[in-house]
Amino acid sequence: MAPPFPPAEPEAGLDEAAVRRLVHLFYARVQKDALLGPVFGGRIADGAWPVHLQKMCDFWSSVLLKSGRYEGRPLPPHLALGADAGEAHFARWLALFRPTALEVLPPAAAQQAIAHAERMAHSFRLAIAFHNGEDTTRIVPFA
Template sequence: MNASLPPAAASPAPSGLDEDAVRRLVHLFYERVHKDAVLGPIFSSRIKDEAWPVHLAKMCDFWSSVLLKSGRYEGRPLPPHLALGSDAGDAQFARWLALFRPTALEVLPPDAAQAAIAHAERMAHSFRLAIGFHNGEDITRATPFR
């Protein structure tokens, strides 16, 4: 049996969360990623300096779609992460979240920051599980990044 569930009702965006806030979040976060000793080399080896504006625009579209339900992002975010291989392990996802959380808290109003962080934590866990499965890792004891 293949019953489909009704779509979840779209909840309104938290107060103070708009396209400008998403843009500030994305740009400050990736500025920090770019300078980070762990994540910077991973991103720099795959995204050349001249391609950063395109990547940032894509990430703004992605986070706008996630947080504001704008529908602007058209793509599949998992395949590029699968291609990272060992550069997408627990340490890298934990570091990504360690940069994302304070950036969200700094840039966004409290409710919006908590919503963004919750989405980021779920995505990091989901991506990590998918990557581990793809790589043949034992993911039975994987715990969410919190």
């Protein structure tokens, strides 16, 4: 029996090439960023960036295109960041991600990607605080 509603078609202009542009431009900006660059650079060797970028392409392809390519657990590496995964880091990550998505993706897809990134950042902040034994009741989503 067919599902009652067919899967939504991706927005025109949203394809694997657009996802690749988003990921590569965003992480190029991250690498140059004064706050985030050292965090990522300290954990991803120069020669390992292609592997990381492919993993992030798989992740965002799964999120935006429902490709199912990403197989992983994104939270554990973030839990290991300690003080390098604080409020300022997540705020800066979103401050770089939002304009990059708006620049690279079609409008509705950009808003979808931004909304997902904001939910993910909030979820990670809660999980990290809980993992560290902190009070999570005062953590509010980024606006």
